[in-house]
Amino acid sequence: MSQGTGDIKRRIKSVKSTNKITKAMELVSAAKMRKAISRVLSTRSYADLSWDMILRLVKKVDTSGHPFFREAKETKNIAIILVSTNRGLCGSFNGQLVQKVIDSIKIHAPEVTNTDIITFGVKGREEVIRKNLNLIADFPKNDITENSVDVLPIAHLLVKEFKAEKYDKVFVAYMDFMSSLKQIAHVKQLLPFSSHIDERLGHIIHEKKNKEHVDIDEIAEFTFEPSREEILNSFLPKLIEMQLFQAVLESEASEHSARMFAMRNASDAATDMINELTLIYNQARQANITAELAEISAGAAALE
């Protein structure tokens, strides 16, 4: 019997130390989350406004002939950039993301013959390999992306390949940060710029609510200074970088929120488990004492 209580004691000890670790990780994630959230919120209006601007331009300006607006007749080759995390322990974050990518591949399946995946983040890469998707490039990701320089190589690659007509469409898959409790996997079309947003891919809320809606019909024509070409050539590559960077920031805020809640759940579960085990331990201990007492009194009774 004493063997039983020893085992339980050991288990309680191990759960307690796990609890300490998850608690510490929860606190670390909470700090990282606050930082990531403030960053994503501060850049969001810039990214959204510049995206709005390009959508207006697309409707009003003759963009035919410009490589960034090339709409292929048939969408055959597409590229998806998968922004994921470097570490696990963040719940179903990466699983959801990859599932979303697989779903969006299926949506396009009848016409698309080839889907190439470019990953940004270790976990996404592992998942993509496990699911046997077509991984063509992997870019190393820092835990916290400080500025848009980190996404420049990806942006350059995409622009180059898109201009070379290797891809007909380019998407970015990331976790859209709604609140610290809610994150949604989202696949967004980056290239070509299109005013028609593919609703099948799901739509994000802050993109939808355009508070001060600009009536495009009021605009007869845009004037460009110094020229249409120059504006487009300098603005568009920047926009791609900005959109990618924003996607990365959204993903990071989501990652840390998801991890914080995963760790909080783990801590709660550990506390429950400790309580349960303590109860079992006490019962076993009491049973031991009772058994001993019974033995002693039985012994005493035999002597009489």
Add this chain to the structure above:
Amino acid sequence: MKDFTLKIVTPEKVVLTDKVSQVSVTSSTGQITILSNHVPLVSQLAAGEIVVKQQGKEENLMAVFGGFVEVVPGQVIILADRVENVAEIDEDRAEEARKRAEDALQDKKVDSAEFAALTANLEKEMNRLRIVRKYKHKGIRTGKH
């Protein structure tokens, strides 16, 4: 005069969202002043200044380092790379920064990409300095005091 909505945003933050009556910016082709009912316009910004006029308020001056301005009916959107309020610029530190930028440029061991970055940096610092000097004597409080 009719007011319009002006939004000035940088990748770091939203600098300003307000109703204003007039805004002047430095575009790559020169200084332009935008009043309400301006024709729809998209223009590139050079390193320069933004002057915002609001009714019943003092002029608001900012140093800007590149970006874009878009004019649509009822709204002007400035997507700037970086914006600094003139009151926040410290003249002495701006001068130091300009010197540093100049020295870095003097250093011959730079390749062309670096050279471009350094030139841009120098231009940026000179712009800050120019703006802060221009408005200092107008009695606008700068960071030096």
